[in-house]
Amino acid sequence: MLDSFSRAVVTADAKTAAIGGADLNALKGFIAEGNKRLDAVNAIASNASCAVSDAVSGMICENQGLIQAGGNCYPNRRMAACLRDAEIVLRYVTYALLAGDASVLDDRCLNGLKETYAALGVPTTSTIRAVQIMKAASLAHINDTNTEANGGKRFNQMGSVKGDCSALTSEAASYFDRVISALS
């Protein structure tokens, strides 16, 4: 497992070069924006169970066949496995966002996931839809842009100071996209 610092070290070691000058700028940025990153991780982790249940039920709403006899979320036991998997995916995305590097997500979650799902007969289109909903929810929580209209009874905002989180948002989005491309 690597974080953005050890990633820089491994890259430099391949060239037997010390890390200095321009190579350090990205790392200095990581430090300067450190609190934003921790707030973003906290925003996802604090709303995780909500995002997960919303994503899985949203996926089922759009495809009712999943909970009819023979569907992949029928009976409860299989829907529970689905909720568990969605939470695991979201958990590894938060790890990657905390580390600033996708290696933990790749090594511990995505490696072999597609093959496992194929063997178990899990439909990847539905899985991808659930990941997309979790992505939308997580990005909204990072930026605190969720609205009462979207959140309904479970509306929740972090209330942290607003700032420019565009870089972090696109980074978090890239980890979700990584999950999607690993499954498709």
Next chain:
Amino acid sequence: MKSVVTTVIAAADAAGRFPSSSDLESVQGSIQRAGARLEAAEKLAANLDNVAKEAYDACIKKYGYLNNAGEANETQVKKDKCLRDIKHYMRLINYCLIVGGTGPLDEWGIAGGREVYRALDLPTAPYVEALRFARTRGCAPRDMSAQALVEYNSLLDYTINSLS
């Protein structure tokens, strides 16, 4: 590679939980100290060749016998390799300053070092002398800030201890 962030993630993953507030707190602590570390890494990288050359010269001066026939610093090829080794340690120290842990030194410098030096019949005392010289040569605020120098020196100490 071991760092504060990866250690925190590995622990959270083993427990199967999302990063907790205490996890984020320990990452925050590491980030706060990172400024000094990166400064030391930057200054060392900018001057690594000179730092290594001075340290190398100091150890050859102390252990002049190394220039004798059959010793480790006899020919130009061997001299170049000795200097390269010191540069190698300095580069690993640079990496350790970046990740905020001793992972690079442990994995790429210290692990197996004893066996290699024994197999090649190299004395470790000159390495210690070179690193000791570098340890006393650094000066705040001339070379870097006081806190950065503390981080740099502690890694030199760590390397010296691993060789003795």
